[in-house]
Amino acid sequence: MCRSPLFSRQALRAAARIHDQLTRAARTTPWAELPVESWEEAVRVASRLRYVVARGWSSAARALLEDLAYVTRQLGREINQFESNLPPADRPEPIVSLREVVEDLLALRQEFPQSHIELGENSVSVVTEPIELEGVSLGPFRIALFWKDIGRRQPYEVVAESPLPSSENDEVTHPHVAAQRLCEGSGAPAIQAALSKGRILDFFVLVNQVLQTYNPSSAHVPLDRWTGSPCHECGTLLASDEARLCERCEEPVCGDCTGSCGSCGYAFCSSCLGRCAQCEQPFCDDCLHTPDGSNSSLCETCFQQYPLQEDGHVTCFPSAPKLVAADDSAPSPETETRSAATDAATDPLCLGKAPLPS
Amino acid sequence: MKVLVINNHGGGFADYVEVPSGTTVREMFQREVPSGKPDQYLIRVNRQPVASDQALQEGDRISFTPIKIEGALPKIFDTCGA
Numbered sequence A: 001m002c003r004s005p006l007f008s009r010q011a012l013r014a015a016a017r018i019h020d021q022l023t024r025a026a027r028t029t030p031w032a033e034l035p036v037e038s039w040e041e042a043v044r045v046a047s048r049l050r051y052v053v054a055r056g057w058s059s060a061a062r063a064l065l066e067d068l069a070y071v072t073r074q075l076g077r078e079i080n081q082f083e084s085n086l087p088p089a090d091r092p093e094p095i096v097s098l099r100e101v102v103e104d105l106l107a108l109r110q111e112f113p114q115s116h117i118e119l120g121e122n123s124v125s126v127v128t129e130p131i132e133l134e135g136v137s138l139g140p141f142r143i144a145l146f147w148k149d150i151g152r153r154q155p156y157e158v159v160a161e162s163p164l165p166s167s168e169n170d171e172v173t174h175p176h177v178a179a180q181r182l183c184e185g186s187g188a189p190a191i192q193a194a195l196s197k198g199r200i201l202d203f204f205v206l207v208n209q210v211l212q213t214y215n216p217s218s219a220h221v222p223l224d225r226w227t228g229s230p231c232h233e234c235g236t237l238l239a240s241d242e243a244r245l246c247e248r249c250e251e252p253v254c255g256d257c258t259g260s261c262g263s264c265g266y267a268f269c270s271s272c273l274g275r276c277a278q279c280e281q282p283f284c285d286d287c288l289h290t291p292d293g294s295n296s297s298l299c300e301t302c303f304q305q306y307p308l309q310e311d312g313h314v315t316c317f318p319s320a321p322k323l324v325a326a327d328d329s330a331p332s333p334e335t336e337t338r339s340a341a342t343d344a345a346t347d348p349l350c351l352g353k354a355p356l357p358s
Numbered sequence B: 001m002k003v004l005v006i007n008n009h010g011g012g013f014a015d016y017v018e019v020p021s022g023t024t025v026r027e028m029f030q031r032e033v034p035s036g037k038p039d040q041y042l043i044r045v046n047r048q049p050v051a052s053d054q055a056l057q058e059g060d061r062i063s064f065t066p067i068k069i070e071g072a073l074p075k076i077f078d079t080c081g082a
Helices: A005-028 A036-054 A056-085 A098-111 A186-197 A200-211 A300-305 A332-344 B025-030
Strands: A115-118 A124-128 A131-133 A136-139 A141-146 A156-160 A171-173 A259-260 A267-268 A274-276 A283-284 B001-007 B015-019 B040-043 B061-066
Touching: A005 A098, A005 A115, A005 A186, A036 A056, A036 A115, A098 A115, A098 A124, A115 A267, A124 A200, A131 A186, A136 A283, A141 A200, A156 A171, A156 A200, A186 B015, A200 B061, B025 B040
Parallel strands: B001 B061
Antiparallel strands: A115 A124, A124 A141, A131 A136, A141 A156, A259 A267, A274 A283, B001 B015, B040 B061
């Protein structure tokens, strides 16, 4: 057994503190506290419900019924928790001896070569071997036990040493670890038993085995969705060989959100593609021309078709032919002026030069 | 002889049991985990890996820990680690 003098000394001191904490935690009997408050709350709500029902106040009754259902569910949870905390015998099970705790800590380095005791932080931690599940590398994890929290629900955290989190959620560093908390699953009873009885070595081994096991039916993020990039436009998760990068912003985009510039042919996301104001085809910014004095852009072809005026402005595009009325009446000059003005006003290129319609 | 058995399968049972002298690790495993296969467990005697045919001695501490322990999202109304 590999023992360094420093680690051995730290183990002795840590073991004493851990044993103290175990003794203190064992004296706190969680099973002794019945959920009296929740029961009293249920009694109060039930009483109010009977009051409003007797008076025929149906709206109030509906609301109170929901409240009563919620309170009774809460009460049920607390009763179940109380039952699960009942000791198996009428006398509490003994915790391990101080010597057992020392032996556990000293044996840690054989199971986990990278074991550390931080007396100042009241913690003992181990680093696992790099974990790979179904071909997905997750890196090593540090399991840190804070012995002053023994007796609470989860007095430890699981921290990725070289995080390789899921693409969907960077707090999920392992399919069963989110925000440094392990979902113990079927290991929960054994882990809690090991902690409450002071079997520190067993605790670390158990947590390590949970990390080494993949349960695809109940993961924060399944491994088949672990890597990949979300489409910049629609958010669809893309495998690394599915994603295309926008030529301009270099964000990943899916095939549905990718468009090609009608001139250069490069692929762009929809945010980086514009449209020619005339032919309405998609073009990138580099392939669109915005004439001086205009808010609109033209592709090269459309831009070339219309020579510049002497003042440098692009000639307005001719408006569409007007439909003649059934009686073939010629439009009045007033109508023509109004039509021309309207046409000019609606032509985006001439917005800056068109007279305002009367 | 009396040995301490720690079965980390399921609820994490730990207690002293009386076994005949000369009981081997393999025999102990078959007795405590009858439906299990040894290669699916980490078996330690006095916190050390041992051969399956090693004979146990008085006061030995033997533990069986499943290699595969499935983590899982919490059930409804429970909170993961809270």
